[in-house]
Amino acid sequence: xxxxxxxxxxxxxxxxxxxxxxxxxxxxxxxxxxxxxxxxxxxxxxxxxxxxxxxxxxxxxxxxxxxxxxxxxxxxxxxxxxxxxxxxxxxxxxxxxxxxxxxxxxxxxxxxxxxxxxxxxxxxxxxxxxxxxxxxxxxxxxxxxxxxxxxxxxxxxxxxxxxxxxxxxxxxxxxxxxxxxxxxxxxxxxxxxxxxxxxxxxxxxxxxxxxxxxxxxxxxxxxxxxxxxxxxxxxxxxxxxxxxxxxxxxxxxxxxxxxxxxxxxxxxxxxxxxxxxxxxxxxxxxxxxxxxxxxxxxxxxxxxxxxxxxxxxxxxxxxxxxxxxxxxxxxxxxxxxxxxxxxxxxxxxxxxxxxxxxxxxxxxxxxxxxxxxxxxxxxxxxxxxxxxxxxxxxxxxxxxxxxxxxxxxxxxxxxxxxxxxxxxxxxxxxxxxxxxxxxxxxxxxxxxxxxxxxxxxxxxxxxxxxxxxxxxxxxxxxxxxxxxxxxxxxxxxxxxxxxxxxxxxxxxxxxxxxxxxxxxxxxxxxxxxxxxxxxxxxxxxxxxxxxxxxxxxxxxxxxxxxxxxxxxxxxxxxxxxxxxxxxxxxxxxxxxxxxxxxxxxxxxxxxxxxxxxxxxxxxx
Amino acid sequence: xxxxxxxxxxxxxxxxxxxxxxxxxxxxxxxxxxxxxxxxxxxxxxxxxxxxxxxxxxxxxxxxxxxxxxxxxxxxxxxxxxxxxxxxxxxxxxxxxxxxxxxxxxxxxxxxxxxxxxxxxxxxxxxxxxxxxxxxxxxxxx
Numbered sequence: 151x152x153x154x155x156x157x158x159x160x161x162x163x164x165x166x167x168x169x170x171x172x173x174x175x176x177x178x179x180x181x182x183x184x185x186x187x188x189x190x191x192x193x194x195x196x197x198x199x200x201x202x203x204x205x206x207x208x209x210x211x212x213x214x215x216x217x218x219x220x221x222x223x224x225x226x227x228x229x230x231x232x233x234x235x236x237x238x239x240x241x242x243x244x245x246x247x248x249x250x251x252x253x254x255x256x257x258x259x260x261x262x263x264x265x266x267x268x269x270x271x272x273x274x275x276x277x278x279x280x281x282x283x284x285x286x287x288x289x290x291x292x293x294x295x296x297x298x299x300x301x302x303x304x305x306x307x308x309x310x311x312x313x314x315x316x317x318x319x320x321x322x323x324x325x326x327x328x329x330x331x332x333x334x335x336x337x338x339x340x341x342x343x344x345x346x347x348x349x350x351x352x353x354x355x356x357x358x359x360x361x362x363x364x365x366x367x368x369x370x371x372x373x374x375x376x377x378x379x380x381x382x383x384x385x386x387x388x389x390x391x392x393x394x395x396x397x398x399x400x401x402x403x404x405x406x407x408x409x410x411x412x413x414x415x416x417x418x419x420x421x422x423x424x425x426x427x428x429x430x431x432x433x434x435x436x437x438x439x440x441x442x443x444x445x446x447x448x449x450x451x452x453x454x455x456x457x458x459x460x461x462x463x464x465x466x467x468x469x470x471x472x473x474x475x476x477x478x479x480x481x482x483x484x485x486x487x488x489x490x491x492x493x494x495x496x497x498x499x500x501x502x503x504x505x506x507x508x509x510x511x512x513x514x515x516x517x518x519x520x521x522x523x524x525x526x527x528x529x530x531x532x533x534x535x536x537x538x539x540x541x542x543x544x545x546x547x548x549x550x551x552x553x554x555x556x557x558x559x560x561x562x563x564x565x566x567x568x569x570x571x572x573x574x575x576x577x578x579x580x581x582x583x584x585x586x587x588x589x590x591x592x593x594x595x596x597x598x599x600x601x602x603x604x605x606x607x608x609x610x611x612x613x614x615x616x617x618x619x620x621x622x623x624x625x626x627x628x629x630x631x632x633x634x635x636x637x638x639x640x641x642x643x644x645x646x647x648x649x650x651x652x653x654x655x656x657x658x659x660x661x662x663x664x665x666x667x668x669x670x671x672x673x674x675x676x677x678x679x680x681x682x683x684x685x686x687x688x689x690x691x692x693x694x695x696x697x698x699x700x701x702x703x704x705x706x707x708x709x710x711x712x713x714x715x716x717x718x719x720x721x722x723x724x725x726x727x728x729x730x731x732x733x734x735x736x737x738x739x740x741x742x743x744x745x746x747x748x749x750x751x752x753x754x755x756x757x758x759x760x761x762x763x764x765x766x767x768x769x770x
Numbered sequence: 771x772x773x774x775x776x777x778x779x780x781x782x783x784x785x786x787x788x789x790x791x792x793x794x795x796x797x798x799x800x801x802x803x804x805x806x807x808x809x810x811x812x813x814x815x816x817x818x819x820x821x822x823x824x825x826x827x828x829x830x831x832x833x834x835x836x837x838x839x840x841x842x843x844x845x846x847x848x849x850x851x852x853x854x855x856x857x858x859x860x861x862x863x864x865x866x867x868x869x870x871x872x873x874x875x876x877x878x879x880x881x882x883x884x885x886x887x888x889x890x891x892x893x894x895x896x897x898x899x900x901x902x903x904x905x906x907x908x909x910x911x912x
Contacts, residue, residue, distance in 0.1 A: 556862075565801065
């Protein structure tokens with residue numbers, strides 16, 4: 151027994167083949183052969199020890215019987231646990247040397263065995279782990295430089311498995327020269343046990359010369375007893391796609407960052423509580439705060455105190471109801487200079503559909519505001535001057551209307567005076583002169599009354615009942631001269647001149663005059679030019695219409711003629727305010743002003759419902 | 771002043787669409803001893819001019835329906851006569867076309883309203899004496 155124990159100890163502890171020993175064959179060992187190289191193997195083990203409870207002895211017994219009955223050698227491997235718990239392997243061969251005698255040979259095969267086992271274990275484990283994945287496996291015998299590259303590894307780089315020499319150089323020559331040095335440093339670091347695992351992402355050239363990004367991960371699985379790496383196993387993962395995405399993301403990030411700083415628009419971002427977490431340069435310029443001052447709740451300091459409440463209310467609505475934040479308000483800087491800004495913001499919704507912040511823009515609209523105000527003012531001035539122009543035109547028309555009656559009166563009076571001086575004024579002549587004076591004065595009075603009525607703003611005047619015939623006649627005082635003077639036929643159609651309607655006469659007259667003036671301008675210079683003005687009772691209302699023989703309004707312009715400042719007249723000749731202002735006036739009276747597109751000629755219609763007070767009898 | 775009418779036998783044409791104006795003008799001119807014929811527009815007037823080659827003066831309004839004062843002046847100018855009646859515009863209206871008054875042989879323009887004396891002076895200096903051609907009055911055009 152002491153021999154066998156020593157042998158076994160030797161087997162366990164030795165790193166080299168340890169020689170041979172012999173046991174008695176059959177069911178009992180009679181003799182133990184001695185190996186001169188194997189120290190401590192001089193004694194045959196006691197049978198009882200060999201048949202003890204230890205599995206090893208059982209195995210030896212059983213294999214011995216097997217060998218004897220077969221009449222040939224039997225070889226098997228056995229694993230045992232060495233000192234300190236290290237695993238060791240020995241290969242045992244039992245050879246029959248007589249009818250009941252065997253000879254045993256034992257060798258320590260631990261290094262080769264471990265390698266084989268680990269190869270199997272790791273390769274299997276990895277294959278299993280990466281099955282269905284796109285990883286390529288490598289298995290590197292560090293001491294020899296041999297590398298097993300899995301078919302997938304080769305395929306990933308465009309090679310057939312047999313095209314890749316199973317050597318480290320196959321890999322190192324494929325790695326991008328810029329990457330190889332630092333990748334090797336990583337390997338060394340792992341060999342030096344500075345890293346638990348080796349992991350790099352580097353470029354590898356494929357067979358076609360294309361570069362692919364490879365995530366390379368590995369681990370030393372076998373160390374020598376003196377701490378050198380013997381074997382390292384790892385996997386290649388093609389991350390080119392991810393790398394592209396990463397690149398794109400990085401590009402996008404860089405681009406976004408650059409744009410943020412270049413943008414003339416102020417940009418800000420807040421967290422879900424409304425605390426500022428980012429502002430760009432433009433924002434700071436507009437708000438007059440530094441980025442640091444803006445952070446957290448600091449940005450609220452930029453808001454004009456008078457606008458804080460409005461901004462707060464809109465913000466509250468925005469964060470609770472969603473949608474867009476959209477508000478124009480004022481910023482005020484430290485020097486008290488305020489700026490008009492327009493801010494828009496949108497909530498950022500995270501992957502779970504929960505808003506977790508906002509991003510917004512601010513633009514400085516101070517100068518636009520000023521321009522807008524200037525424009526409004528300018529428009530008001532234009533409207534006023536356009537009214538003045540209309541007034542001037544009316545006044546001109548009136549002057550013409552007045553000159554003739556004045557001439558008649560002046561001459562009549564002077565003639566009467568002269569005749570009286572000559573003593574040649576019979577009563578009959580006097581009466582005739584006086585009656586002419588009276589009728590002419592009546593004419594003048596009417597004209598002056600029209601002037602008083604029409605040449606005012608008239609806004610806020612209560613509508614008054616007027617006869618349609620008289621009203622149109624009054625309106626025509628202002629433009630008849632101008633129309634007739636250009637050889638334009640003027641046709642007046644009032645079927646019921648005695649009908650009375652409650653009208654805002656001043657403003658209505660202004661509208662009709664405007665339409666008549668437009669009609670005049672449209673037909674002037676035309677052969678057989680005519681204008682028709684009509685007033686008729688329609689139900690409980692009145693419809694006025696101005697029709698002309700002009701060329702009409704182009705279909706594509708019809709929709710625009712009521713737009714403010716739209717004009718077809720040459721620059722300086724029209725303000726483009728006539729129709730829009732007229733439309734506004736009529737609509738404030740509860741009526742409608744429209745272009746009658748169904749009419750064969752250009753026809754503008756003013757409809758005023760519910761204004762009729764007395765239904766006049768249609769005249770013959 | 772009516773004792774020795776200087777215009778005895780002279781015929782004047784008054785053209786105006788305003789009846790009151792025609793009536794009062796005619797009265798004044800008749801007081802001056804002139805014979806007056808009247809037309810209420812240019813068309814009527816041109817017919818009367820053709821029918822009365824011996825007219826001594828035409829006093830015409832400017833703006834009238836159908837045919838206005840300027841058209842009448844042109845029609846008169848184009849009459850194939852060696853001498854034509856002097857033509858005066860009487861108007862309260864200032865038509866830019868009046869700038870071409872000279873071209874149309876318009877002798878003078880009287881602006882409404884005017885005094886009796888102005889009319890008398892105008893007639894006195896514009897009227898063509900029977901059988902003679904009037905001299906244009908310098909500076910009377912404006």
